[in-house]
Amino acid sequence: MDPIKESLLKTSKAAKKEKKGKLISEFCIALIIIAVVAIFYFVASKGLATFFTNKINLWDFLTKTDWNPGVKDSHGHPEVGALPMIVGSFGVTFLSAIVATPFAIGTAIFMTEISPKRGYRIMQPVTELLVGIPSVVYGFIGLSVVVPFIRRTFGGSGFGILSGTFVLFVMILPTVTSMSVDALKAVPRHYREASLALGATRWQTIYRVVLRAATPGILTGIVFGMARAFGEALAVQMVIGNAALLPKNLISPASTLTSVLTSGIGNTVMGSLQNNALWSLALLLLLMSLFFNLVVRWIGKRGAVK
Structure with a gap:
């Protein structure tokens, strides 16, 4: 074969590298998909065992207020009412x-509209510092400062939803500030x-034009913040009281889905009703995370259409 024709038909090094990179990318994407599907399958198989293996009524699980899986009520049914934790989490x-x-939103407006140079230079490191603080530190600060303040101001033990x-x-x-910026x-x-x-004045421009145009992005930031708040465990567990009771007010001890999970999952036997009930709470958390993600995608699509 003619050397010139052979060189033209031969796959170039760039094409080989591109093909190799494409294969690596596809492998990584497949690995991520498999991991997500495996997590959903594992949590769902454990969580649904409460309803299919232990024969717990789903409506009773979501609406009853007594949480003590190791004890049965007067009718002989296990007390697995998750409503107090659901109310506490929401x-x-x-x-x-x-x-x-x-x-x-106020901080974001200051950083972008009021003082875009000096304000951004000062507030951006502060925002990044807040992101880097571990959850346990927030919990200790809440336990040392917030709980005594609530106790002195509103009475009670200081532990609760507030x-x-x-x-x-x-x-x-x-999180909300960064995404709003x-x-x-x-x-x-x-x-x-x-x-x-x-x-229009400066404030009229900010309120009627800039904020309205940025509304989809700001709403996305709010939803992301809510998703983080819904899934937070350690810091909330330290200040909310960890009482699996339907809260009567904002200053009475309560619990969340995550606080009950973290405190109870290590004290149960795998396959028991107590363990399956906790996995059902984990499944509920996972579904709520999926719901928050779907809301974010819906907001993004709506903003894109506009």
């Missing part, structure tokens, strides 16, 4: 998001210029 999650959102809210508020604040930065500059050219 309570601290929504309250912390409500408290953190105004602070996060203490967990204050701790989670600080923990999710950097990115959302505000993504708003095109000509939006601001057009608003100012039409006679």
Whole structure:
């Protein structure tokens, strides 16, 4: 064969490297998919055993308020009511998001609109520092500062949803702030210029133009913050009281799905009702994480369409 024709038909080194890189990428993607499917299968198989093996009614599991899987009620049914933990988890999650959102948006506006140079240079390291603090440190601070403050101010033991809210508020604040900053930065500059050219003031431009254009990104940050708050275990466990009781108010001891899981999973026998019930709580957590991810994707698609 002609050497020139042979060199043209021969696969180049660049093409070989590209093919090799593509195979490595596909292998990594397949590995991630397998890992996710395996996690879902493992948690689901353990969690669903409560309903299929132990014959616990799903509605009773979600609505009853007594949690003591090793004890049976007057009708001979195990006490596996998860409602107190569900209420506790959603309570601290929504309250912390409500408290953190105004602070996060205000900080983001200051960093991007009010003082984009000096403010960003000062606040960005502070935000990154808050992200790097371990959860146990937040828990110790909450135990040493927040719980006594709640006790002196509102009475009671100091442990409860309100203490967990204050701790989670600080923990999710950097997440919501960072994503809000990115959302505000993504708003095109000509939006601001057009608003100012039409006679709007600086604050009118921020409120009516910039914030509205950045709403999908800000909502995504809020949902991500809620997802972190919903799955937080150690810090909340240290300040919420760990009482598997339906909370009567914000200052009464309560519990969350994660706090009951972390405190009880090591004290049960694999395959027992107590263990299966805890895996059912883990399955509920996993489904809620999936729900938060779906909400984020929905918000992103809605923002993209606009």
